[in-house]
Amino acid sequence: MLRYKSLIVTSLQRKEISVATILFGTIISFYSIQPVFLSPSNIDVLLRITPELGIVALGVTLLMIGGEFDLSVGSVFGFIPMVTILLIESGIPPTLAIVSGLLISTLVGLTHGVVTVKTGIPSFITTLGGLLIWRGVSLAVTGGLPKYMTMPPEIIFFFSGKIAPFIHMQMIWFFALAGFFYYILERTKFGNWIYATGGRKEVARAMGVNTDRVKIVLFTLSSLMAGMGGIIQSIRLGQALPNQGDGLEFDAIAVAVIGGTSLFGGSGTILGTVIAEYLSRIIENGLIIIRAPSYYFRLYIGLVIVIAVTVNIYILRRSIRSRVES
Amino acid sequence: MSRVTRRQAISRAAAIGAIVGVGAIAGIGGYLAGSATGRETRTVTATIGGATVTQTRVITETVAGAPDFAKGLRFTYITHGGEENVFWNSVHLGMREAAKLTGCDAVMIRPKREGDLAQEVAAFEATIAEKPDGIIVPIAYTELLTYVKKATDSGIPVIVANIDAPDPNDRIKAGGLSYIGQYLEPAGYFLAKTLSKYFPRGSHALILIEGPGQVWAEERAKGIQRFLKEYDCTFDRLDVSFDLAVVESRVSAYLEANPQTKAVFSVGYTSPIAGKVLKSKGVPPGSVAIGTFDIVPLVIEWIKEGYVQVAIDQQPYLQGFLPIIQLVLMKKYGLSAWDVNTGNAVVDQSNVSLVEELSRKGYR
Numbered sequence: 180m181l182r183y184k185s186l187i188v189t190s191l192q193r194k195e196i197s198v199a200t201i202l203f204g205t206i207i208s209f210y211s212i213q214p215v216f217l218s219p220s221n222i223d224v225l226l227r228i229t230p231e232l233g234i235v236a237l238g239v240t241l242l243m244i245g246g247e248f249d250l251s252v253g254s255v256f257g258f259i260p261m262v263t264i265l266l267i268e269s270g271i272p273p274t275l276a277i278v279s280g281l282l283i284s285t286l287v288g289l290t291h292g293v294v295t296v297k298t299g300i301p302s303f304i305t306t307l308g309g310l311l312i313w314r315g316v317s318l319a320v321t322g323g324l325p326k327y328m329t330m331p332p333e334i335i336f337f338f339s340g341k342i343a344p345f346i347h348m349q350m351i352w353f354f355a356l357a358g359f360f361y362y363i364l365e366r367t368k369f370g371n372w373i374y375a376t377g378g379r380k381e382v383a384r385a386m387g388v389n390t391d392r393v394k395i396v397l398f399t400l401s402s403l404m405a406g407m408g409g410i411i412q413s414i415r416l417g418q419a420l421p422n423q424g425d426g427l428e429f430d431a432i433a434v435a436v437i438g439g440t441s442l443f444g445g446s447g448t449i450l451g452t453v454i455a456e457y458l459s460r461i462i463e464n465g466l467i468i469i470r471a472p473s474y475y476f477r478l479y480i481g482l483v484i485v486i487a488v489t490v491n492i493y494i495l496r497r498s499i500r501s502r503v504e505s
Numbered sequence: 506m507s508r509v510t511r512r513q514a515i516s517r518a519a520a521i522g523a524i525v526g527v528g529a530i531a532g533i534g535g536y537l538a539g540s541a542t543g544r545e546t547r548t549v550t551a552t553i554g555g556a557t558v559t560q561t562r563v564i565t566e567t568v569a570g571a572p573d574f575a576k577g578l579r580f581t582y583i584t585h586g587g588e589e590n591v592f593w594n595s596v597h598l599g600m601r602e603a604a605k606l607t608g609c610d611a612v613m614i615r616p617k618r619e620g621d622l623a624q625e626v627a628a629f630e631a632t633i634a635e636k637p638d639g640i641i642v643p644i645a646y647t648e649l650l651t652y653v654k655k656a657t658d659s660g661i662p663v664i665v666a667n668i669d670a671p672d673p674n675d676r677i678k679a680g681g682l683s684y685i686g687q688y689l690e691p692a693g694y695f696l697a698k699t700l701s702k703y704f705p706r707g708s709h710a711l712i713l714i715e716g717p718g719q720v721w722a723e724e725r726a727k728g729i730q731r732f733l734k735e736y737d738c739t740f741d742r743l744d745v746s747f748d749l750a751v752v753e754s755r756v757s758a759y760l761e762a763n764p765q766t767k768a769v770f771s772v773g774y775t776s777p778i779a780g781k782v783l784k785s786k787g788v789p790p791g792s793v794a795i796g797t798f799d800i801v802p803l804v805i806e807w808i809k810e811g812y813v814q815v816a817i818d819q820q821p822y823l824q825g826f827l828p829i830i831q832l833v834l835m836k837k838y839g840l841s842a843w844d845v846n847t848g849n850a851v852v853d854q855s856n857v858s859l860v861e862e863l864s865r866k867g868y869r
Binding site: 213218220221224227228231242322323326369412416417418420421423425426442447460464465467468471474476477 | 542579581588610612613614615617618619620621622623624626627628630631633634636637646648716717718721
């Protein structure tokens with residue numbers, strides 16, 4: 180009995196509990212209105228579509244914990260698949276083209292990072308530039324038309340194949356990357372540096388952390404994840420659209436914030452982002468299932484952001500107060 | 506990983522309880538608000554006055570009472586047209602009014618962002634899982650045909666509206682039962698033929714292409730060119746965009762260099778800009794015939810000015826209204842779906858005032 184009690188208390192002590200509770204409540208609400216919501220085919224749909232944007236949100240979360248923003252992820256999400264297709268069209272084998280595409284995405288992120296860190300321009304501005312530039316390039320190169328992505332079946336399987344009922348390759352990618360980042364953030368020295376860089380820069384520097392280098396790595400990761408998500412989506416849909424990922428940056432930031440990442444840096448978790456990503460997709464899908472007009476999606480996400488952040492701040496205040504009291 | 510004390514954990518539990526409560530209330534509230542739109546009873550009376558036509562129409566929305574003809578039937582309209590797209594508001598209005606007349610339940614799913622294929626596919630898959638009695642979808646991307654087939658295979662009838670597959674046979678193979686929208690190539694031909702009474706045989710014409718390479722634009726252009734050849738005309742194609750400043754500078758340069766031009770067409774709605782250019786040069790209305798597509802304020806303004814003689818309306822209201830009617834009849838009486846060309850409505854001086862009024866209300 181005592182063990183269960185302590186288990187409950189321990190889980191309530193996790194920061195992600197608020198978003199997890201909202202997720203649970205949402206699932207129950209949708210299910211009670213329309214049981215089809217939890218039908219095998221709908222669960223399968225949810226599991227299949229969530230990872231693409233989830234992978235992007237992982238990179239954005241790390242960068243936000245490190246105290247910076249990346250507004251360019253939506254554009255990179257569209258740009259990298261486009262580059263990959265152009266490479267394939269110019270005769271490069273698909274595998275090499277995908278690897279090159281991902282390499283280009285790291286270069287894109289590296290550029291954002293170096294410009295931000297070396298010039299001291301706020302990342303909000305540099306990546307806003309990135310948002311316009313990479314979208315602009317995609318539109319200019321294609322003349323606004325979609326491009327078809329024909330890949331050999333092995334590659335399609337590798338990125339978006341179905342392994343077993345409810346298990347898709349993109350899910351495996353998402354969980355593997357989430358696990359990897361969780362490990363880095365919570366169990367390694369570099370993870371501590373990320374928290375320190377985003378929390379108190381002076382303290383971090385005093386500790387001997389090269390905050391500039393940490394930030395550049397995070398910008399690079401953020402773009403790489405955006406490129407990866409974009410490639411998975413394009414492979415799944417069989418085409419790259421010049422407007423692919425338009426507005427995704429705000430979804431990704433919203434997901435990170437709902438999952439408990441602070442807008443000011445220094446705080447946040449990977450698990451929170453993963454749960455929040457599922458919450459966001461579930462709201463979208465559930466509204467369709469209960470036949471609510473699609474206009475409601477924004478309203479709900481707005482409500483969830485306000486509620487989740489309010490709770491997180493409430494928790495933060497409580498813990499600061501108790502620290503001061505003790 | 507932040508850890509807190511037991512006392513905080515308990516207060517946190519209380520806070521979370523409150524959130525779940527609020528969330529549930531918001532959820533149910535939103536759902537009721539969503540479905541309530543179909544339940545009210547109200548009468549709208551509008552008087553439409555124009556120079557030539559005066560007409561009073563009464564729209565009675567009485568779902569709760571009279572029409573239980575199609576009660577219990579649920580249809581879903583999935584589009585690529587974002588929530589701010591005005592054109593799709595007219596389609597949406599048509600769909601809602603057909604649903605009210607027949608008493609069925611119809612919803613339209615629009616992506617947050619115009620043309621977001623991933624989101625549209627996600628919506629399509631969720632809809633198939635939800636198993637409505639019918640789906641309506643424009644084939645804005647050929648990828649969507651895969652899901653038309655998926656829906657058909659799982660027993661949901663699908664009607665294609667607004668945009669057909671580039672090859673209608675692909676749509677038929679996927680299971681799309683009918684196409685309700687404008688027939689693009691014939692619409693181009695029809696525009697050119699209708700405008701031809703305003704310019705002599707054998708003239709020189711200009712065709713503005715707002716979406717070079719895009720199916721809708723090229724198909725309409727093909728039709729215009731087909732008629733111009735039959736009418737012994739010469740013509741040039743000028744690639745432009747929907748950016749009116751770009752159109753103005755290119756058209757003005759073209760007309761300067763080619764003063765023999767007697768007709769200007771556009772496959773989108775930008776040829777009224779040619780009227781603006783001519784007016785600023787002091788050329789009286791009617792000396793160059795201008796024809797265009799779609800009813801937007803720009804088109805209405807220049808028809809009233811007299812510079813634009815003909816606009817062809819593809820009637821988005823019908824593209825929302827008719828698919829619902831077809832699906833209801835299919836479900837109730839087992840009738841088959843049928844193709845409809847909604848795109849041959851001529852707007853000119855004689856009816857522009859009426860159309861302007863209706864356009865403001867979202868019917869045109």
